[in-house]
Amino acid sequence: MADIPDRFKLDPENRLLPMDYGYVTLNYDIQWFEERGIAPPADIEDLLKPEYKGLTVVENPASSSPGLAFMFVTAWRFGDKGEYTFLDYWRDLKGNDVLVTDGWSDAYFGQFTAGSGGEGDRPIVVSYATSPAAEVFFNNLPEPPTASVNTPGNSFEQIEFVGVLANSPNWEAAHKLVDFLLSPAFQEDIPTHMWVYPANSKAAVGELFERWADVPSQPVQLTPGEIAANREAWIEAWTDVMLRE
Template sequence: MVAAGCSATSGDDPATADADGSDVGGDVVLVTHDSFSLPKKLVRAFEQETGYTLVHTPAGDGGELTSKLELTQGEPLGDVAFGVDNTFAASALDAGVFAPYEAPLPDGVEDFRLPGDDDHALTPVDTGNVCVNVDTAWFADHDLAPPASLDDLTDPAYEGLFVTPGATTSTPGMAFLLATIGEYGDGWTDYWGDLLANDAQVVKGWEDAYFVDFTYSGGDRPIVLSYDTSPAYTVKDGESSTKALLDTCFRQVEYAGVLDGAENPAGAEALVDWLVSPEVQAALPTSMYVFPVDPAAPLPKQWARFAEQPAETLEVSPEEIADNRRDWLTTWTELTSR
C-alpha cells in the first residue's frame, strides 16, 4: 500500500575476489514494480551479510514491468526482477526473460509455484487477493447500501462510482479482468460493456486508482479495485472505513527471478534467496500490505480482523491465461477505447 521510493541503496563499488578467486560483492540491480518497499535496515543487513550493494530500479506498474522485461530480454535492466505475478508470468517465461534458478524455499512455499514453470525460474515471494473494495464510510454518509458482487457494479445505483486500473498496464487490473472471465466465461465482454456503460473509470495503475480517485484518499469514487488486505490499511480508532467484497476476488502471487543475461548472476541468486528469508517475509505485511508466502511468517494482529481472506476465489488456469491472454487484452482494449 505504500508508494515505493528507492528504499534500496545504490553504489558502484567494483567486485572483490573471494578466497577461491571468484568475484563477490559489487552491485546487484533489482528491477521492480513501483509499489515495492522494504525497510532500509533489512537492505543494510543484506548488504552487510553478502557484500553486495543493492540497487533498486522501479519500472512502472506490474504490467509495465513485464513489458519492459520482455522488450529487454537478453540485455536486461538489472539482475533480478520482482513483481511479475501469475497473471503475466506465463508471458514472461515464454519470452525467456528469466534464467533457471531453484531457490531454497521454506516449507509450504512450493504450493505457490507457478504451474508449468518446470525450470523453477520464478520464486514465489508474496500473495494476496485482488478484490473490489468499498468506502463504507462514504456509503453510510450517502445512505446507500454498498455493492456486494460483480453484478452490482453494473447497477445504475452505482453509476460513476467504480474505478479500476487497466488490464494492460497493471497486474491488479489484469487480475480483475480475469476475475470477470472466471465469473462470466465467454460472456465477459457483455459484462464489460455493461460496466463501462455504467461509467466505470479505467486508469493506468493501482496507485492512481487508490490514491487519486478513491474517496478514502480524497477522490470522488467510493468503489475501487484493490486487495483483501486494504481494509487493514484504513483502520482508525479500532475500526476500518473500507471493506473488501470477498465474492469478487482473484488470487495474485508475485514472483522474483534471476534475469537472463544478468551481469551479476551470483548476486542475483543471493537476492532471490533473501526475498524468501524469514526477515523479509515477516516485513512484507507492513511494508507492502501483502501476505508472505511463508506460512510461518508472523502477521500483524489487526489483520485477523481486518484483512479477511475469501474462502474461495474466482479462477482462470495459467494454461488458459497463456493461450488467450493476447486475444483477451486486445478485445479488452477495444472495449475500453470506445
C-alpha cells in the same frame, strides 16, 4: 521450500520460487454507503444495478496490473464465448457509468471517495484485499474507513516469484539472497512493506493483517498458460468495447 504451500509452487523445477501473494478485489467506502442507506457491493454483478450507477472506478488492464487482474476476474466469471461473455459484462458496466483510469494511484487517490479525502466521487474502486489494513497503518486509524469484497469468485490471486538467472556470475551469493528472501525473518517484514502476504507459512503476518487484511474466499486463479494464451486478445477486445465503441 518445505514451509511454502504446494499451491504456490507453479514451477516443478523450482527455477522460480514463490515469495509472496496478494489479491485484487473491490474496495468500498463504508461511510458513504452507510450515510445513504445503500447496501455495499457483495459481488461484481452488483455493479450493474441501477443504484450503483456512476459509483465505480476501475483501472485500464492495458496499463495497470490491478486493472488486468480485475479483467481476469470477469473473464473467469463470464467466459469469452456464449450468450453472455465478459465483454457483455463490460458493456453493461460501461452503460452504468463506470470510470476508467490509467492506473491504481489515480483511481484510489484521485477518484475513490475514501482514498482521495473526499475529492473523488466514486465510493467503489478496484484495489487490494490489504488496502483496508494500509488505511489503518498509514493514517494511524483505529479501524479502516474501507472494506474489501472477499466473497467467492470476486478477487484475483497474484503470486510473486524470485529466482536466479542461469548464467549469473554470482551464483552462490544469489542463492543465499533467495534463501534470505524466503526466510521467516524477511517474510515477516513483507506485510507492512509490500502489502502482500508472505509465502512462507511459518512467517507471522502480524496483528494488523490478522484484523484488517482478510484473505478472500475462493479467489479466481488462472494458470500461466491460460493467461499467456488469452491476455493480449482479451485486452484488445476490452479496449475495443470500453474505449473505441
